[in-house]
Every structure is written in C-alpha cells, then in structure tokens.
Amino acid sequence: MSAWRRSFFVLPHHASIPKANLMDKQCSQEHSNKGDAFSRVVKPNLAEPMQLQLLPPDILRDILSWLSIKQFVRMSILSREWRRLRICHPDLVFTKDTFGINTAMDIDKSMTVGELLNMHAKKLELLNRKFIDNVDSVLRPLWSTSTTLDKFVIKFGLRREHKHYIDRWVSFSITSRAKHIALDFTSDGSSCDSGFDKYVFPLCDLSGPNGSCIMSLDLGYIFLKLPLSFCGITNLKKLTLKMVSINGGDLQRLLLSCALLESLSIEMCSDLSSLCVPQELSQLQYLRVRYCGMKMLELHAPNLTNFVFDDSLMHTVLSESSKLSEAIFVSNLRVLNGYDDVLDDIFTELPAALPHMDTLLLLLTSSQVQRFSNTRDSFICLRHLNMNLNISLYPDDDSWVMGFVNLLELAPLLEELELHMDHYRHCSSNLRMVTAAQGPLHRHLKSVYMSGFSDVSGLAELAFYILENAIVLERMVVDPVTGMKEDLNTERFYSVSKAGSSEEFVLPTEGDRYCLEEMRLFAKMNLDREEFRHVLTVL
Template sequence: MEKQSSQELSIENKSAGFSRVEKQKLAEIQLQLLPYDVLRDILSRLSIKDVVRMSTLSREWRQQQICHPDLVFTKDTFGISTDPDPDFTKTINAIIRDTDTKRASWTAEFIVNVDSVLRPLWSTSTTTTTTLDKFAIEFGLLRKHKYHIDRWVNFSIASRAKYIAFDFTFDIDCVGPGCDQYKDVFPLCKLSGPSGSCVTSLVLGYVWLKLPPSFCGITNLTKLTLKTVSINGGDLQRLLLSCALLEHINIEWCSPLSSLRIGQELCRLQYLRVRRSELEMLELHAPNLTKFEFDKDLAQIVLSDCLRLSEATFLSNMRTQEFNDYDFDDLAFTFTELALPYVQKLFLLLNLDQVCSRKKCFVLLYLKFCYHKV
C-alpha cells in the first residue's frame, strides 16, 4: 500500500478534529436539554468526591451550575493526606515547626478546593440559586480563617440548606479555656430569624459562641449538636429557649459550664445528651423527654415532669482506666430521689472493675431492664 500524501493526512486530521468538536457540541447540547431535576438526580447518586472530580474535569457541568444536594467537605473529599510523618532525627522544636508548616499547607489546599467548588455556584457575591439539603465543613479551621468561614456560612444560608455543620474539631491539639483565642467566634446571628428559617439541624465544633442581644433564635431548628464549643451558661440557656422546636440536643466537651437551669418548658425535647462538659448541675422542664445520656460530671439532675423518660444511659469517663472508685450509691440516689423515677431501661457503660464492684442494680420502681457494658 502506498504511503498517504501529506495533503491526504492533513484532510484526515482536519476531519477527525471536526468530528471531535461536533461530538463535544452534541454532548453539551444534550446536557443542556436534560431537565434540571434529572441532572440533579444524576449528581445525587454520586459521592461528593466523584462530583468534585467531575466538576473539575468537565466544563459543561460547571456551566450548568448544578450542585450535589449534599455538600460535605472533608479532607477525604479532596484526597488530602494529613499524616505528619515526623522526622525523629530532628529536635522537638524542629518537628513542631515542620508539623505546623504541613498543617498550614493542608489547610490552604482545603480552602482552595472548597472555594473552587463553590465559586461557579454563586450568582452574585452574596446570592446563589443553588438549593441544598446538606452543607458541611469538617476540617481543622481556626479564627485566623474567619474570612473563609464567614463566606461559607453565607453560602449555606443562601442555599437554604436544611442541615448545616461547621465542625472544626479535626486534628485539634489545644483544648481548654486557654484555647478560646484560637476558636472562631461563630456568626450564629446570621442563622437567627427569617434568614435561617430553613435550618432544621445544626452541628458546631471547636467554635466560640457569643449571643448578641438581637439574637432571636433559629426558627425551625429541631436538632442541635455542640462539640468542644466555648459558651457560658447564660448564652446556652438563651440559645435553647429561643429554639422552640428543639427535639434533640447533644452537648459534648463544652465549657465553661458549671450549671444549667432552664425554668421555662422545653415542650418538644425528646433526646438529651450531656457528656464531658464540666456541667455539674442540670435542671430543666421537658415533659416529652424519652432518652437521656450523661456521665459522672453531672452530679445533680432535676428533670421536672419527665413522665415519658423511659431510657437513660450512664457513661463512665474512666472506662479506659483499670479502676474507678465511683460512688454508685450517689448515682442510685440521683436516679431514684431526684429525676428519673420512671426509667424503664438503664444502660451502664463501665469498665470491668466497676461492673465487678456493683453488688446490685439500682432499685427503680419502674425499671424493667438494667444493662452493664464493659
């Protein structure tokens, strides 16, 4: 077979090029012809990691400004490795400097990646036509990243997300009152009133909450989780009372809290969890409370009119230790005399020494089930 002439090769190359262009145009046209709901359904069936990859590679998808209904950004979403891999031949100070440098690099990469996903979804600098079911940021961010945090809060509100999470507890190495200076003062007021009326579930982690006088509650909030949050008792009381539809409350590692007394009725509350928060005294009125979980830090419990409270869980903070000389008689008094006379199911999460030291279960009038777990 004779070799093709250069003119023939040129014609074939042009033909192939035209064919590729036509296929791209056809794919773009077909994508544009699909209804919005169909395109959104396609995205919803993919993982957020796949969606991020697709939007990065496909200009057509970016131009459609269609978003996955659940935007959950973590280090795994972008494949960010956070293994410090320290060089132990160096001094301690040098290792710390290297780790800080790596963390700064991971954080910068995370911020750039989140912004690259959100940028096409903004209609203007403050509005978006995108609507979400879930928006979550789960990464170790601090007060110095406030500019980005506030923009993402604005986006979560503008997108009318029902579930919002800003959990910065990942890889934290500073806890306690002295670390408040590193926590972002979260702009909770932006969720107050009509602007946050779509939010039904809120998760906050490693932030500082200071409620302004103008705060009037999150209208339709039913589920609240606070993890390693700095908030005083007065602001926590205002927050809980201003969210009239709360059904589920989880408070964990929060400070500085010594007592929480709420005189008004939390009529919708069904589940309450208080763990490792230095909260020694709890008093509230919750007639529809059915499940309650707490630990030994909570020494005094007064749950008035909780006739439906049928299940309680006590978690020992000393489960990982070999021995814990906890006064179970005091705990039994807490159950029987103060707050929980109607409990039918009692779960005790203890260590082996604690279980062996228990001579008998608590004497509760309506108790049908008592379970020890090591």
C-alpha cells in the first residue's frame, strides 16, 4: 500500500493486490474481467500512458483515501483525466493551506490609512475569488454524482456576500451525506464580531431526514436563526459554535431538538447573555463555554463528565451532573492582573455549582489564588487538583500561600496535587529561614508534584507545610525545571498524570533552566530532611 501512496499513475511491478479484492474479482465473470483489467494496469507497458478508466471505481476510491487532501486537490485541478472520472476523496477539507494561498500582505509604510484600507480590500477580494474558484473546480465534476463523504470542511474568511457559492457547497455536503460538516469563516480579520456580514446558515436544510447523516456540526462566524418548522438534526452528536450569532431562545430550541447531542462547545458568542435549559439534556457529556460573557448558565445534564469554562461565566448551575469527572477553569483576567474582583463570586460559588467534581484544573495567577481565602463551601468529591500558576507578585510577597492552603482545606478528600509554575526566577543571594505554613492536617493526600520550584517567597513554606501535614503522603516530587511559559495567552495545561491524553496537556520536562542548580540547592537545603526522605524527590 505504501507504493500506492507514492505513485498511482504508474504502479511498480512488485505492487501487490489486496487479497480481499482478488477474492471479490473471482466471484463472477464480471469481476474476473475487472481483475484482468487491473492486472494489465499493475503490469503496464511503461511506454504507454496509464489507463485510469480500467481501474474499478472502488479501487480508485481506495487509492484516493491514502492521499492527503492537498494531493487530491492538486490532482483534481491539474488532471483532466481524474476530473472526468468524477471520483471523490472521502474527506474534503478546503483551507488556504489546501490551495497554497498566501494571505500575508506587504505594507508600504509611506501609504496613508485610506490607501492601506483600499489595498487590503482589493487583496481580500482577490483571495476570496481565488479560493472560491479553486473549491468550485474540485466540486464541479461531482455536482451530479452520487458521492458519499465522511467530512466536508470550508475554512476561509468568506462573508455573507458569498452566499451564492456557500449555499451550493452546503447543499452538496448534505446531498453527499457528509457525517462531519464544518464552516469556519473566522479567519482573516474577523476578530471584530459585528455580525452584519455573517453568512446566514440554512439550518432548515438540516432539519429532519435531510440531515440524518450529520453527526458533527462546526460553525464559525455564522448567523443562526431557527425556522419555526425546525425539527432538529436527528443524529447530531457534536456541536461547535464560535463567534456565532444566535439568541438564547433559539439555542435552547436547537439543543432540545438534538436528542443525541454529546458534545457542545460555545466560544465568543457575544449575543448570549444567558443559557438556561429547564429540560434534561440526557446525552450531553462534554461542555465548553469560553469568552461568551454569559451571566448565567443552568443545564440539567445528568451524564455530563467534562466542563471547560472561564471567568466570563458569572453563575453556573450544574447540580444534577453527578457524573462530572473533570472541570477546567481558565482565567482570562490573568492578563489584566489587578482587575479580577469578579473571581470572588466565581470561587465562592464554585463548590456548590459543581458539587460532584472529581478533578479540577485551574489556570490562574498567584494573586488570584488569594480569592480562595473567601470560599467557605467544600469540594466534597474533589480528589485530583492541578494548578497552573503564573507568578505575578513580588518575590517577597507570600500572601497567596494562605489562599492555596485554604483551597487544600476545602478539598478534604484530595489525593493528588500538581502545581506547575511559570518560568519566573528570583535567585536571591540572601538565605532565609523556611518554616512551614500554618494549616490543618490532610488525611488523604498521597501524591504531590511541583514543577518550576524556585525561592519565590511562600513556595518552600507551602511544600514544607504539605510534607509535615499530609499524614498519608507517599510521594512528593520537586522539580526546578519550568515547563510553563510567560506567555499569558498560552492555554495548554502542564500535567504529569494527563500528559499525552490530548493536545491540551503536556509534560513540564523541556522548559526554562535558568538558575536550575541554585533552585535545586535551595530545595535540598530546606526540604531534604531525614524525616521526609522516604517520600521526597528533588529532581
């Protein structure tokens, strides 16, 4: 099969035919004839051109499935023979990279603002025209065929003015019974969510039997309005909305009409001020709400297992989600340190909002950790805590430590703690006396991993406190190497226990090594005591 992937215009003499295909060819005289034709192609006269029409359609389609979409598109545009055969790749993914379109612009600093805007508009118009022509050149031979797709993706900065072309592509994807449809028009300067130029997606075309094959729908920079006759996307399991204009009532109707929905992601949907669905979303397992500015989220999702949210979401009620195993909280306000009073309300309500949560991952600054000092309700089911912490205070300010100790106290059943800190380094020449922070005993904490360990005030005291008060502690690892970066826009989580489970989680192994020996010496001088050596490892 690797030989097919390298070249299928002229197959090498030693290329083998799949046994299953040979057996099929022997089932009838017709298949036998096809097998003979295939044999003639496998052992061609290299002086003669390849006779593609001699290959059965199922073989051609199988060959195409081994090509990348870029190779397929290049071949479809350049080869008249392949266009005449009308064989379709099962995954049609059209992006600027698919066609090698360069959207970068050379700017002349001597230009006025008006000239720059005019140049930008003309360049954008040319790029859109080129993208549309390329997509049409691939799809045009397939309009009248009975094509079956697995995936259909359009990702380019198109707008409502291109409705004629987009409508045709959407109709083709539905007719081709695509399982996964994505229309992402957020690129190329659509960060300003005006909404006036958004493409109006024809949801009515997916309603009922027409959209019965669709399992996932990914929409970006789209306007959605549910028609009165909308009766749901029958088998939809995954819905992703990014910069989509839709009101809360229509979104509620949409969710309730998709009975099999398992995954819902809502990002940068500024029209949504709240989302309250009184009826049960019985199949929903994954929920992500980011940058939406919702004041209220209330869902009845008994099978919800994963929840991702941020400090734009003020109030959350998921009290019936008894199977919630993991919640991820990312603070957007960590890039605006000092403007995070809103966290007082969020952290105060968090234990009651997510009472069944087993694993909690937090991306915060050290100043925000202090907010947990005001929290009184307990995380009664929390067993795994991972905090990615941007050090944002002066080296001698340890006020954040008591907030962290209070957080540990709020999780009496906690068994595993990971604390990963950014690459802040303060290599002080002055030695200080380290004493354990004050706090209660922990009767369940067994494993602790700290990366980015440094002499910032309070950190050694926190480690010392855990060593003394975690009475069943089995292992503590202190690692001076920092995986986290200072870039506050990075939203990947550093984790030891979850590394490799997805692209969002990485190991903190290849990071900043500044002052590494000094930090390792500091850790050993203050923590490496006889009574702790059976559990402590300083890397």
